[in-house]
Amino acid sequence: MGADGRHRLQLCPWQLPRTLQIREVGPRDGLQVEKPLSVADRVRLIRALADAGVRHVEVGSFVSPKAVPAMAGTAEVVEQLGRLDGVTRTALVPNERGARDALATGVEELTVTLSASAEYARRNTNMTLDAALRELEMTCKLAGEAGTPVDAVVSCAFGSPYEGDIAPAEVREVGEAALQRGATVVTYADTTGMATPARVAALIDAVGADVGLHLHETRGTGLVNAFAGLTLGVTRLDSSIGGLGGSPFATGAAGNVATEDLVHMLDDLGIETGIDLSRLLRASAVVAEAVGHELPSAVARRGPRLSKPSQYT
């Protein structure tokens, strides 16, 4: 019996981490495809997430308000939010100019996306990989001067709707190029939901487990891919409150893996995230009200399996 009075699994058949770092991307990746919310609503939502124990949150992006209207006013969001004790506030930046704006607000991390798919990059940002790496390098230089880490998020890392599968070695080259240009860490993103446990295994085999994974539920595989990653030693995952999200540029993309669904599973596996599920479900209700529709998350819709932790772990 554990210190908390719960029976422990006699035999945990998988090698799982004891703790998992969740980066909540709903306020950026989730909201960017919704009708624009007010700055006040965005701030309220992020505070509700922090109150639930979220310790890392992508608060918005510094992109063109014409391209992504819902992300206009991210500087105001960060300003009104202020520093949150123990919380890393991340902002997505598309280029050096965005990086400058983001760093001026005092966020604690930048994310920059690169694409493993040339065609996705062309349609999404009209940039070649070389051009994107040059922007990344300039962003990393600025961020380095401010002492701010940069996470390079490699999109289409598990397949592209245009090119099909991309060899893990090619995907790795994109991540390595990002690290050479000054990125602090790399996250591999399943932008259009093409990952399966087989793809996760192949990529982790190529890049190692010291990476973040950003997974989508397009084909219902978000949670199983997250679990597959955990069994392979991954300890950093992106997820989105309510399962909101999907790229505004990718046909057939659907929501991110839902933070509620992920925490619900992790709680029962005994993996610590620092997040309190019942508070998270209150934040989820705030989000549903703000966006004005039911959320994709199954646990948000149907509630957790038990109100109390299981006796039989």
Next chain:
Amino acid sequence: MGADGRHRLQLCPWQLPRTLQIREVGPRDGLQVEKPLSVADRVRLIRALADAGVRHVEVGSFVSPKAVPAMAGTAEVVEQLGRLDGVTRTALVPNERGARDALATGVEELTVTLSASAEYARRNTNMTLDAALRELEMTCKLAGEAGTPVDAVVSCAFGSPYEGDIAPAEVREVGEAALQRGATVVTYADTTGMATPARVAALIDAVGADVGLHLHETRGTGLVNAFAGLTLGVTRLDSSIGGLGGSPFATGAAGNVATEDLVHMLDDLGIETGIDLSRLLRASAVVAEAVGHELPSAVARRGPRLSKPSQYT
């Protein structure tokens, strides 16, 4: 490189079976919560599934048409269907009388449900476990005389909405009692979607891997629980075309794990099921038209990750 010209994973990090037996339960567990379909539509649907390579299908149940109107006429379904080469036709029976009716049609397997939750059993069938075991014993006697195997499906095996968690040792006792009364095999069912990989591990630790699993997507965990089961040696899973289903008696129950989503993942893991995904998606379209609404299955809604198998497995 494999014989089919595909690159193989250098290192498959999990112990996975090479083949998986899928029992398609859509025509029973799926359709029982839909508006009643005609016998002709039910036959057409089962034939479409068999054409896709489904080798085991629960064709209906012999329950009271008052209790479950959508299952009225199952004898006619089996009669019009006839024997299907290489396909095991299964029928659910609630008692000795249903068993007699089912066996008269010539189905190749019977399923009988028992509950690990006393309160679920009381509400669902108004029977105690002892009474259910007596019915099972009589069913197994009849089935044994006909040379027909009986699968005892233990509901609420991963938790009950009434009692909460049920100790794996107690769940095992129900399965063992069923085998003692003459059941051929046991399937453990996540009737209300309370399973997680931790619950799957705990139960398999108690009962061994030579069991079937019947999983639901109520809380988004159907596919991850299936994968967890595979890594622990399970080789028999129930799934439902389109993800249709859910118990008509359990509040908050939602659909079974979708056959499309399962086969889509298994294909990419290189696990053989005998089912052709593109034909299965055609069967899925037949089902959606028959039931008159979009299906829950993510792969049915958004299509497979690639039209051709990956080059990089």
